Amino acid sequence: MNALLNPIRRLGALSINAIWRLGFISRFFVAILLNSGQSLLRFRLTIREVYFAGVLSLIIIIVSGLFVGMVLGLQGYNTLARFGSADALGALVALSLLRELGPVLAALLFASRSGSAMTAEIGLMKATEQLEAMSVMAVNPIARVVAPRFWAGVISMPILAALFNVMGILGGYLVGVEMIGLDAGTFWSQMQNNVDLHYDVVNGLIKSLFFGMAVTLVAVFEGYDATPTAAGVSSATTRTVVTSALVILALDFVLTAFMF
Amino acid sequence: MKRSTIDLWVGLFVAIGIAAVTFLSLKVANLTPQSGSDTYTLTADFDNIGGLKVKAPVKSSGVVVGRVTKIELDTKRYVARATLTLDKQYQFSRDTSAEILTAGLLGEQYIGLVQGGDPDNLASGDSISLTSSALVLEQLIGKFMTSFAEKGSQDAPAKTE
Structure with a gap:
């Protein structure tokens, strides 16, 4: 009998745990919003985190953006040339970057570079009982540690995504115009005729804003929720990257369905 | 640090x-912030605009001189009214004709303007009266088919005689 019931029990426990975590992360989000007054008033705390989350991600974003744009240029040219419309390469590169690849890839990179670092940092603070020490000193750890990191992520993400887009478009330009030899004027004018400021550029930035909120929320939550041991911090870091990636891609589908 | x-x-x-x-x-x-002082608007009524879209280019001899800024249906005469915003440096005479053309075989549609001979120019808000509609492929095929069928029916009695 037990052999029959145990798998069902395990399924039940898994579902309850999943729902419990969902509820916890929602309440945690509300707690961050309620406690973010201090991080916005003492903005220096947030600026420090923007440095660690945003500025230190610049290199990876710039290099990956350039290479993604160059690959798009090569692949797009090969496919478009088959239909005799290689002129549309500029539009193809710009639209695919602005609408999808820029926000999504920048968010994935941000999650693996900065999100994991946030989780590890907060998790280690918890493991070494720094968070409890703060509570003892009547300093709210959510206001002092979590909220500045959250807002830093929300600020950094659109900037990184915009930079990713620019580098990608430059990469597409390098391959399409400098290497393959398309006409530079056609490249830019096709792009300008087909890209709409509100519809493509602004919607892409709104997307990256949502991704920034989702990634940093997952990262700080996993850190705060980590089992305070070395193994616990390590598994929390892994969970941050996996969960953020899934959340980004699912959220991307929902946002795309609403926007375009 | x-x-x-x-x-x-x-x-x-x-x-x-x-x-x-x-x-x-x-x-x-x-x-490009096209301020109101550098542009003027014209309207043109078409029986059928086909696939013309807002922001489509307006060209004259292939040179882009402006853009389509609004497309609406005139509910009195039931024709499509396109509002064109043109660059002020390009002035057109009053008997200019407008036609909807397609770039390439399957490309985007645009409005082509052909300058007339009238010495007076169109002012902002004027309407272009000489227009020709877009070529709609289905109608073209339909006309071709009916003319084909008519030809066939004319040929048929000749054979029975």
């Missing part, structure tokens, strides 16, 4: 972000 160094880097970071967004809006999305 010193506070001032962090501030410098974050300042640079935000500046790069602003520059990136500016580049995207100006160079990529081509947000």
Whole structure:
């Protein structure tokens, strides 16, 4: 009998745990919003985190953006040339970057570079009982540690995504115009005729804003929720990257369905 | 790390972000602020605009002279009214004709303007009266089919005689 019931029990426990975590992360989000007054008033705390989350991600974003744009240029040219419309390469590169690849890839990179670092940092603070020490000193750890990191992520993400887009478009330009030899004027004018400021550029930035909120929320939550041991911090870091990636891609589908 | 160094880097970071967004809006999305003083608007009524869209180019001899800014249905006469915003440096005579053309076989549709001979120019808000509609492929095939069928029915009795 037990052999029959145990798998069902395990399924039940898994579902309850999943729902419990969902509820916890929602309440945690509300707690961050309620406690973010201090991080916005003492903005220096947030600026420090923007440095660690945003500025230190610049290199990876710039290099990956350039290479993604160059690959798009090569692949797009090969496919478009088959239909005799290689002129549309500029539009193809710009639209695919602005609408999808820029926000999504920048968010994935941000999650693996900065999100994991946030989780590890907060998790280690918890493991070494720094968070409890703060509570003892009547300093709210959510206001002092979590909220500045959250807002830093929300600020950094659109900037990184915009930079990713620019580098990608430059990469597409390098391959399409400098290497393959398309006409530079056609490249830019096709792009300008087909890209709409509100519809493509602004919607892409709104997307990256949502991704920034989702990634940093997952990262700080996993850190705060980590089992305070070395193994616990390590598994929390892994969970941050996996969960953020899934959340980004699912959220991307929902946002795309609403926007375009 | 010193506070001032962090501030410098974050300042640079935000500046790069602003520059990136500016580049995207100006160079990529081509947000050239066409102020009202440099443009004027004309309207043109078409029986059928086919696949013409807002922001489609208006060309004269292949040169882009403006854009379609509004398309609406005139509910009195049931014709499509396109509003064209043209660059002020391009003036057209009163008997200019407008036609809807297609770039390439399957390309985007645009409005072509052909300059007339009237010495007076169109002023802002005027309407272009000489227009020809878009070629709709289905109608073209339909006409071809009916003319084909008519030809066939004319031939048929000749054979029975």
